[in-house]
Amino acid sequence: MKRSFLILFLSILSFSYIYADSYQVGDKAADFSLKNVDGTMVSMSDFKDANGIIVIFTCNHCPYSVLYEDRIIELDRKYKIKGYPVVAINPNDPVKQPEDSYDKMIIRANEKGFTFPYLWDNGQQVTEAYGASRTPHVFLLEKVDSEYFVRYIGAIDDNSKSPADVEEKFVENAIDALIDGEKPDPDFTKAIGCTIKWAD
């Protein structure tokens, strides 16, 4: 009996620990400095003219990430000019998932012709701070007085398998709402994805 209480206590503790550390809609997002596939370091503060940033945790190996690559390029093309560029971050540990190594990121970015930074979260601290739990996982940030706030968390749209059958473009709708001075609705969605490959 004592033991089951301990287990219960520990699971509640670990549960609250996971969720307390994740960003929620409305939270301020901390800046980062991560290495891009072109070798430069990229921070949120580099985007002087942006009204916000579409932060997308994504990677090479996950089939769901691959399914969204073209749609992420399209998002960047459509919304960079409106002040919302894409910043992609690979959250995975390259030892756990060799396909997501920095060298393979460079290869993939070149193959697909990524028009946006594709950053390596070396040490996984940014992933942990955001509370990203899967790939792809979007955190839409809005800039208010040079600080960034989380306005939407979730999926890019409502159909990973087939772009032609998408009924709701969650991220596009959320940005359009922000541009119109409104709150995104929904501001939180879920989708199937790959787990984050954490270092041991």
Add this chain to the structure above:
Amino acid sequence: MKLFKFIILSFFLGTLIADATAQEVPVYNFRQLEPLLNKRNDTTYVINFWATWCKPCVKEMPDLMKTNQKFKNGKFKMILVSMDFDIHLQTKVIPFINEQNIEADVILLNDSKQHEWINMVNEAWTGAIPITIIYNKDFYFFREGEITFSELNELITKNLKQ
């Protein structure tokens, strides 16, 4: 002639045996799957959401099979819900089932409205796989991420109905 008969007979026998072990994989939408997540009887269910492309899912599969082997003759049922796309049923899912010698039921969930049904499976699920649910009418357990045989064994042994 005898040899001919023998060949024909072995052919039929072979087909029979193959049929007996071959796994049927129905393709469901969420509305069809949902009742299996909400049974209220004496059976203890293990429901695992997985995919052939998901590395941690593939890694834990032997532990799930070992669990199924141990409990399958009791009031126990294991259902593996594949997140693979329906176009990969014949090319990836069925070959995987045969390679791994999977005896538990496999269902392929083909329902694109993930943002709606993920919460209906469990509010705590972020959408990453694998997940494992163990439940019966008096017990419920949910895990996002890998699970081991010893964890499964302990939870099921404690809660299995006689």
